[in-house]
Amino acid sequence: MVGPIGVADAARGRGxxxxxxxxxxxxxxxxxxxxxxxxxxxxxxxxxRVAGAVEIADSSPGPYAGMLRHGHD
Ligand SMILES: CC(C)(COP(=O)(O)OP(=O)(O)OC[C@H]1O[C@@H](n2cnc3c(N)ncnc32)[C@H](O)[C@@H]1OP(=O)(O)O)[C@@H](O)C(=O)NCCC(=O)NCCS
Structure with a gap:
């Protein structure tokens, strides 16, 4: 498994x-x-864009179901 990945707001868009x-x-x-x-x-x-990833059909919610906190949750 790779990710989730996150970059601080102020540092985004620079590679x-x-x-x-x-x-x-x-x-x-x-x-x-x-x-x-x-x-x-x-x-x-x-x-x-970065890795040529392709979507796995019908894979939602996936292995992290219920384990991730998003934004203000
Ligand atoms: C997604 C994220 C990690 C990208 O980080 P970043 O440092 O801004 O990305 P980079 O500057 O390295 O961008 C690399 C390429 O991806 C593209 N890209 C960046 N974010 C993108 C997005 N949301 N959708 C499509 N393309 C995107 C850039 O345009 C760039 O393309 P280029 O090679 O043509 O210049 C960052 O925006 C982030 O932390 N987002 C919030 C958290 C999130 O959604 N993470 C993904 C969950 S797994």
Whole structure:
């Protein structure tokens, strides 16, 4: 599993999220993982753009159901 990933508001849009995601995926590859799965994805376009991610059909709510706190919840 990769993510969830978050970058502070003030630091967004400068490539920090992409650098974090790529570093994580390279580490996982070095550890022998052939695939990574992201659960509880808040920004699917980011994962598509940076890592070529594709959606797993009918996978919601996914493995983190009930485990994540979103914003003001
Ligand atoms: C999503 C998030 C991690 C991106 O971090 P960031 O540092 O701003 O992203 P980057 O600047 O590295 O962007 C990398 C690329 O992804 C694109 N991108 C960033 N956020 C995106 C979004 N929400 N949807 C689509 N594309 C996005 C950027 O345009 C950039 O594209 P480029 O290569 O053409 O320039 C950040 O906006 C965030 O913390 N969001 C709130 C939490 C969240 O939704 N996390 C995802 C849950 S798993």
């Amino acid at each position: 920090v999220g992409a650098a974090l995601l790529r570093a994580c995926l390279h580490d996982m590859h070095a550890a022998g993982y052939a695939y990574a799965v992201a659960g509880g994805v808040g920004a699917p376009g980011f994962f598509r």
